[in-house]
Amino acid sequence: MEAVISALGLNATLVAQIFNFIVLLIFLRVVVYKPIVNVLEQRQKAIADNVTAAENERKEAEALRQSYLAEMQKSKEEAQAIIQQATKAGEAQAQQILEAAKAESARIKDSALAEIEREKEKAVAELREQVVTLSILVANKVVSKKITDDVQHDMVREFIKEAGDLPC
Template sequence: MLILVTAGSAAASAEGGVPSPAPYKMMWAAINFFILLAILYKFAYNPILQMLDDRRNTIESSLRHAEEVRADVERMMNEAEASLMNARKEAQEIVARASKLGEETREEIVAKAKEEANAERARAIAEIQSEKEKALAELRDTAATLAIMAAEKVLGKAITVEDHQRMVKEFVNEVGDRLC
C-alpha cells in the first residue's frame, strides 16, 4: 500500500501536480490504518461474523421452514386431490345406483302395466264369454218360444210339455252347431 501511495505521489510531483506528503506522515497513516484494522478486528469482526452467521442460520431456517411448508402444501394438495377423486367416485356410484334404481323402477312399472293389461284382457274375455252365453240363452228362449208358436200354428193344436222340451233341445243343438 505504501508503495502505491509513494508511486502515486511521485507521478503527481513529476507532472507538477499536488506536492507529495512527507514520508513520516505516510508511515503514521499506515500505523493508524493498522491500529484501526486491529481495533475493528478486535471489536467489530466477531460481531460482524456473528451477524453473518445469524443471518445464514436465519436463511437456512427460513429455507427449511419453506421446504416444510411446501411439503405440507403438497401433502394437503394430494389429500385434497384424493378427496376429490373419492367424491367423484362416490358421485359416479350414486349416479349408477340411481340409474339402476330407475331402470328397476321402469321394469317394475312395465311389468305391472303388462300384468294389469293381461288382467284387463282376461276380464274382458270373461265378460265377452258371459255376454255370449247370455245372448245364446236368450236366443234359445226366443227361438224356443217362436218354434212353439210356429208349431202350434202349423199343427193347430197345443203341444205337451214333453214335446216342447224335445223340440227345444233339437232346435238349440241345431242352432248351437251353426253359431259355433
C-alpha cells in the first residue's frame, strides 16, 4: 500500500485525511443523514397531508355552501308558497264576506219588499173598506131619495167631496 501511496504522490497526512473523511461520511450517513432525511420526509408528508386536508376541507366547505344555498332556495320557495296560500285564503275570505254581505243585502231587500207588500195590502184593504163604507153611504142616500138628474149630480158632488176628505 505504501507503494501505491508513493506512486500517486500522496503523503500520510493526505491519506489520513481521506480516511477520516470517509469515516466521517459513513458516520454522518449512519447517525445524522437518516434522521435528517426522516425529519425531511416527515415534514414533506405533513405538508402533503395538510395540503390534502385543506383541499378536502375546501371541497367540504363548497359542498356545505351548495347545500346551504339549496336550503335557502327551498326556504324561499316555501315562504313564497305560504305567502301565496295566505293570499288565496285572504281572497277566499274576502269573497265569503262579500257573498255574506250580498246575501244579507238580498235578505234585507226581500224583507223590505215583503213589508211594502204587506203595507200595500193593508192600504188596499183599508181603501176597500172605505169604498164599501162610501158605497153603503151612497146606497143609503140613493135609496132614501128619489133619484132625479139634479139629485144624482148633487149626490155625485157630495160623494166626491166626501171621498176627497178621506185620508188615502
